[in-house]
Amino acid sequence: MIPSRSPYNIEIAEAGQTGSKLELFIWQTGSQPASPQYTLSKLIPATNNVKTYYNISPYVNEYYTFTNWQNLYNTYDADINTDYKVNVLFKRYKRETNGTYTLITPGGTSGIKTFMYGLNYYMETLNTFTSTPFLSEGTYFYNHNSDLSSVLPINMAGSFDIDLTVADAIRYTNLKTAATNTVTATAEGIKTFSRVYEPYLADGNKVEYLAGGSAVRWTAKFVPQCEPKYSPVAVDFINRYGSWARIFFQKAKTRNISVKAETYKVNPSTLPAYPSYDGQVKEFSKNGTESIKLNTGWVNDLYGEYIQELLLSEKVMLYDPEQKDGLFTAVYTPVNVQTKSLLKQRGINKGVINYELTFDFAYDLIQTVV
Numbered sequence: 001m002i003p004s005r006s007p008y009n010i011e012i013a014e015a016g017q018t019g020s021k022l023e024l025f026i027w028q029t030g031s032q033p034a035s036p037q038y039t040l041s042k043l044i045p046a047t048n049n050v051k052t053y054y055n056i057s058p059y060v061n062e063y064y065t066f067t068n069w070q071n072l073y074n075t076y077d078a079d080i081n082t083d084y085k086v087n088v089l090f091k092r093y094k095r096e097t098n099g100t101y102t103l104i105t106p107g108g109t110s111g112i113k114t115f116m117y118g119l120n121y122y123m124e125t126l127n128t129f130t131s132t133p134f135l136s137e138g139t140y141f142y143n144h145n146s147d148l149s150s151v152l153p154i155n156m157a158g159s160f161d162i163d164l165t166v167a168d169a170i171r172y173t174n175l176k177t178a179a180t181n182t183v184t185a186t187a188e189g190i191k192t193f194s195r196v197y198e199p200y201l202a203d204g205n206k207v208e209y210l211a212g213g214s215a216v217r218w219t220a221k222f223v224p225q226c227e228p229k230y231s232p233v234a235v236d237f238i239n240r241y242g243s244w245a246r247i248f249f250q251k252a253k254t255r256n257i258s259v260k261a262e263t264y265k266v267n268p269s270t271l272p273a274y275p276s277y278d279g280q281v282k283e284f285s286k287n288g289t290e291s292i293k294l295n296t297g298w299v300n301d302l303y304g305e306y307i308q309e310l311l312l313s314e315k316v317m318l319y320d321p322e323q324k325d326g327l328f329t330a331v332y333t334p335v336n337v338q339t340k341s342l343l344k345q346r347g348i349n350k351g352v353i354n355y356e357l358t359f360d361f362a363y364d365l366i367q368t369v370v
Helices: 057-063 303-312
Strands: 009-012 019-027 038-043 052-055 086-095 101-103 113-116 138-143 159-164 169-174 180-184 189-194 205-211 215-225 233-238 244-249 253-265 281-295 316-319 333-337 356-361
Touching (some): 009 086, 019 057, 057 086, 138 244, 233 281, 244 303
Antiparallel strands (some): 009 052, 019 038, 019 086, 159 189, 169 180, 205 215, 253 281, 281 356, 333 356
């Protein structure tokens, strides 16, 4: 997986070139297009510096079609959703002195590369590739209420994606009984797995990535929490790896509505006497927005980095089961993270850690789409 929110630079530096050309073939499903979606060209900076560079990430980013997390709770070794994976092949050309272009051989045509809407941090340098699960190692908490069905979205622990080869495996270990269940990859590619093996939802589990079916290369724990007082909210977002991730906010929540309007003054219809009930100042173009403030509840030191990924995400969805008359009929709603700064808390300093974030619903209260 190549993260396309960070630059992905292609260099063309052939001896004697006066410039270069790059053809980009971009698609999500099916076969490679017959013609390039983009053709880019540049002249060399100088005769003693023939290097030319192309950052193709902005072009790749036009091809993602995010909807929302797919409501997974019992999926193992399934193909990744093609909405958030983009295939790219590029061809590099040398510009000759007569102005014609020649395909560079060998190596002018790349193999098919897979991009996701992830990012690199500055200290990771350029173009860091991800081949482990698209989720950081650590301990994560999920909402679990044994009185409710596991098919309810608020009761689903979430999923993670991973790039596997044949014979790689994912092993689930029950946190209470130590029972295990191992799922071996049957095909190469980016696959989706539930974070928790469904029979282990009440107890939680450890998840291990076994390279070649035996070597442990990644470990994460998923621990259930039951919230009897508050109504939990699930927030799904595209994380730093370009994959859907899920955070549960299980404590107090509050909603706020903000309304704006333009005003103008009107003259009374009759003078000198006028009906006082008409008023003198009128409103128009009135609309409002809504926000919600959520609390995670007690979490561990890892969550500072996890919340950071949420703050940096450009695709966030929220599921609140109280959204429609307190019934479990809520829909996923797009939101933007209003919170723009974060104090990364540590248990050694505070004892207990809770993160409070505010989200803006990404639409006006009154429908104005035309």
